[in-house]
Amino acid sequence: MKVFHLFFLYAFGASCLSTIAQQASSDPEDHFAGVNARGDQGMGFSHEKTTHHFHLLADGGAIEIESNGPTDAVSQEAIRQHLTMIAAKFSQGDFAIPMFIHATVPPGVETMKQLKSKITYEAENTELGAQLRITTHDAEALTAIHGFLRFQIQDHQTGDSLEVQK
DSSP: OOHHHHHHHHHHHHHOOOOOHOOOOOOOHHHHHOOOOOOOHHHHHHSSSSEEEEEEEEEEEEEEEEESTTTTHHHHHHEEEEEEEHHHHHHTTOOOOHHHHHTTTTTTTTHHOOOTGEEEEEEEHHHHHHEEEEEEOOHHHHHHHHHHHHHHHHTTTOOOOOSSEE
């Protein structure tokens, strides 16, 4: 039985790696489609029913996700649950979900893991979803957070500003 479990874990792990490798593409359109598909799976709600925004702030930044429909209570609750979970995982230095969604290690992640005790993650409900506030008073952590958020803006193609908001 132990051998069966080991075999299952090996096969499952290989399957996941193979799927990620196939979905990661050098073609920008294929890559964006892969980000959206893995995002729907990893976040638990549809990218077509929601909108992401990423904000660079003087003390860190914010990830804002809201439903496109004001009466879409299902997406709103899924967003709130997701960002609450992400706040807990990021606080622990666990960035597996964004690494899965983007099929790579986003810039800033390794530094954010190392400096996790100097970064605060707080999920806050909004009218149509939630926002994850990321704050720090550490210069190295701030640079990592901004790098992470700039990558998110570009990979999700949100059109948000790559500059720190005043």
